Amino acid sequence: MNLAGYDGILFDLDDTLMDHTGASIKGLDSWCQELGLPTGQYQRWAEIEFKWVSRYERGDLSHPQQRRERAKEFTGQLHLTDEQATKLYDGFIRGYQAHWAAFDNAIPTIHTALAAGKKVGILTNGAREMQEGKVRAGDLVIDGVELIPLVEYDAPKPRPGAYSLGCEIIGTAPERTVMIGDNWLNDVEAPRQAGLKGVYFYQGLANQPKPQPADQEVITSLSQLVFSA
């Protein structure tokens, strides 16, 4: 897919530049072992994550609260206090962090975009501290790349303000900016409604709807992105 005609490229972080699913599968198994629970429960964890993160994105509950609810529901300990649930969730985070890694072609893709003169940002719904740690672990701290953790602006994707903020921070007009990511609603449909080009990074992951056959703005690998004419 040739993006030569655009000025700005906004990448999603989890499951777009970073292998979030891979790290979650391995981290979840470590956590389950610690807790004496059966391993291999990623599918169930992913469904619980999708449910609670979506509720956060809709504004139903705070970002820390969706973490606590995920830990409580997964372990069936619905009675836990906030403090206990936070501590429980921290156990998952330790395993998850230990396995953070970028996709092989993430760094070359970013460098190619920068070399073609594009403004580049990482537009992510995660909290700053965690996402900064992630980009460090993935060697994605690259000069000229803006990390934009939307939690701290209280404007998570898919709210329209997320995309205008992203464009403003990298200094490009929405119609000259591309959003690329794995989440159909957050990274493709909502940015298109906000006037950006939305490119769907489809990998057949849990919770990824199949792309529409007529949709030309779909990639299955970052290596399919071309930034210069």
Ligand SMILES: [Mg+2]
């Ligand atoms: Mg993502």
